[in-house]
Amino acid sequence: MKKITFLKYLFAFNILIISCSKSDVIQEETISDNDPRPEIDSLSSEFLKVGETLIITGKNLKSQDNQTSVYINGNSFDVTSTTDTEVTVRITEQMGVEEKTIAVKVGNLNSQSKELFILPNGWYKIDTELNIKKAFIFNGSDDIILLANTATGNAYYGSVMKIKTSSEGYKTPETLNIPGGNKDDLIMYNTSIGATATAGTGYFTKDGFQTSKAFGNFTDHDNTYAINSKIMYLDENSCIVVNCCGDHLYTNDQGETSGFASLWRSLGMENKFRYFASNKLSDGYIYAAGINLTSNPYSNLIVKSLDGVSNWEIVENTTTPYSIGNVNMLDTDFFIQLHVGNKQVQKSNDFAVTWTVIKDNVTHLSIKDRNTWYIVIDDKLYVTNDSGNTWELEFELPIDTNINHMSFSENKILLSGDKILLIKHF
Known part of the structure; x- marks a missing residue:
């Protein structure tokens, strides 16, 4: 590179x-x-x-x-x-x-x-042949930490990698030595603190993955599924990994010890919850959103917990058919999502009971904050700074570009996807 x-x-x-x-x-x-x-x-x-x-x-x-x-x-x-x-x-x-x-x-x-x-200032293309699932940048560092699919063909094998800089520009990515094999997810809190997850285990780092601590294993517990693991929450000390059905692995001490909890068991449900998204909102609760498969038709299921692992309370479980997809919970009164089926950006102010269409024919949505969003329509990247009221063309992408993720800091934006990595300084 x-x-x-x-x-x-x-x-x-x-x-x-x-x-x-x-x-x-x-x-x-x-x-x-x-x-x-x-x-x-x-x-x-x-x-x-x-x-x-x-x-x-x-x-x-x-x-x-x-x-x-x-x-x-x-x-x-x-x-x-x-x-x-x-x-x-x-x-x-x-x-x-x-x-x-x-x-x-x-x-x-x-x-x-x-x-x-x-x-230069403005957008700059970094040459890559990687299919990048996520990539992160932060103030005070030029390093890029990313999760990429390093398998060939249609297979998937997730590797956590780092791109450093030198007098020759961005260097060839180096694969970080993290145990556990194939990685499903990656989240960085800052340049040092982060977490990655395999299908069954979480790994917490406090030194940019020079070292990491494994915590928990889904396969140690009955009736759990070690598939589709996602990192639900991360801060300086704590991390929560959730599988597709709402079973949780968590650590509160940077991976030194771990625990296990089950959202669906906590609520007295059958193992028929499908987890989609989560966030810690302004009221101090950690919210989780997904769908309840026990209802016919399926319904939304939005729950909250102060610690994100126990004492879950149902917030919404009545909307049928379910309307939650790739949802971003920005606050208790503001959800936004890209509905994959009809390619619509939608927002809700009532916990996904009703939705308002913001934009059609959208293939990617990234959220910086409540006001600033980025979308892709017909291989063009657009930005709004007023919650979708007006849009400006940011730039034109190569034809058939597949964008997977955007990372934001105070003075940088990093856009990543299949064989594409773009950075903007301002």
């Missing part, structure tokens, strides 16, 4: 090509032994975004009588500040993007060069 394609049509600016005169090009100089040549010891980062500040550390970087400049690919740029041991420069779009060399010149003397990579 050393080679990265720059999508020119995705950016709001034109990359300026800087031409330089002969006086701008760094030339080797004949100097005496007494002349102090500038030296670069290190760069504060070898991977930077437009708008960030680079600090160059070294020796002889300032002269009382001569100007200090930086040269990027042979073109001269002014510095922000200079001392004898540090040069500060702001990265601008005029410097270009992708792989660059940088050097410091003081008067007529130039340092050795260093390699760096400049990433």
